[in-house]
Amino acid sequence: GAVVSQHPSWVICKSGTSVKIECRSLDFQATTMFWYRQFPKQSLMLMATSNEGSKATYEQGVEKDKFLINHASLTLSTLTVTSAHPEDSSFYICSATSGYNEQFFGPGTRLTVL
Amino acid sequence: KQEVTQIPAALSVPEGENLVLNCSFTDSAIYNLQWFRQDPGKGLTSLLLIQSSQREQTSGRLNASLDKSSGRSTLYIAASQPGDSATYLCAVLGSSNTGKLIFGQGTTLQVKP
Numbered sequence: 001g002a003v004v005s006q007h008p009s010w011v012i013c014k015s016g017t018s019v020k021i022e023c024r025s026l027d028f029q030a031t032t033m034f035w036y037r038q039f040p041k042q043s044l045m046l047m048a049t050s051n052e053g054s055k056a057t058y059e060q061g062v063e064k065d066k067f068l069i070n071h072a073s074l075t076l077s078t079l080t081v082t083s084a085h086p087e088d089s090s091f092y093i094c095s096a097t098s099g100y101n102e103q104f105f106g107p108g109t110r111l112t113v114l
Numbered sequence: 115k116q117e118v119t120q121i122p123a124a125l126s127v128p129e130g131e132n133l134v135l136n137c138s139f140t141d142s143a144i145y146n147l148q149w150f151r152q153d154p155g156k157g158l159t160s161l162l163l164i165q166s167s168q169r170e171q172t173s174g175r176l177n178a179s180l181d182k183s184s185g186r187s188t189l190y191i192a193a194s195q196p197g198d199s200a201t202y203l204c205a206v207l208g209s210s211n212t213g214k215l216i217f218g219q220g221t222t223l224q225v226k227p
């Protein structure tokens with residue numbers, strides 16, 4: 001199957017700093033990437049849908065100025081958590097698709113904000 | 115609004131048992147349904163994807179069925195092994211072509227040696 005990578009796999013930062021997470025499709029061109037977050041013992045919650053070359057579409061309740069998404073190429077999308085706070089600590093997972101049939105998921109990034 | 119429910123939330127079985135995980139969804143207008151496995155602290159591994167026109171898919175000891183009209187899917191695991199211990203998530207892709215997957219809360223499976 002198609003491979004999606006995320007970097008970093010984990011990050012610890014101080015409150016108030018910004019953190020950037022990368023999502024890459026390694027062997028296919030991803031027209032659309034999705035960003036999810038997952039709190040402990042909970043399921044995945046979709047944060048936003050990102051199409052290459054256009055602005056991301058955010059789900060209700062997700063602050064677009066807090067979670068900046070850039071999808072500058074067909075193989076890379078980035079999520080920047082700005083002015084991170086402890087409540088932003090979570091597991092962030094991206095997925096990528098070249099159509100809408102099947103999404104391929106990255107391994108996730110564990111963010112801990114102190 | 116599509117809602118996906120998984121029952122049970124947790125399951126513990128002895129090694130070797132056959133077991134069934136359940137997934138139900140409220141809107142039958144789906145494009146496909148997918149079962150995933152997630153190990154603690156890890157990402158998702160796709161197990162089986164069933165298109166809306168299909169009734170079932172099989173991979174090794176796994177068999178997933180889909181009854182779209184009743185809004186149900188089951189994941190059957192034969193001859194369970196301790197290595198099957200993980201959280202199993204089902205997700206549906208709506209036919210509205212937004213590309214959004216709606217996930218269930220998952221079933222956490224423990225297979226005891």
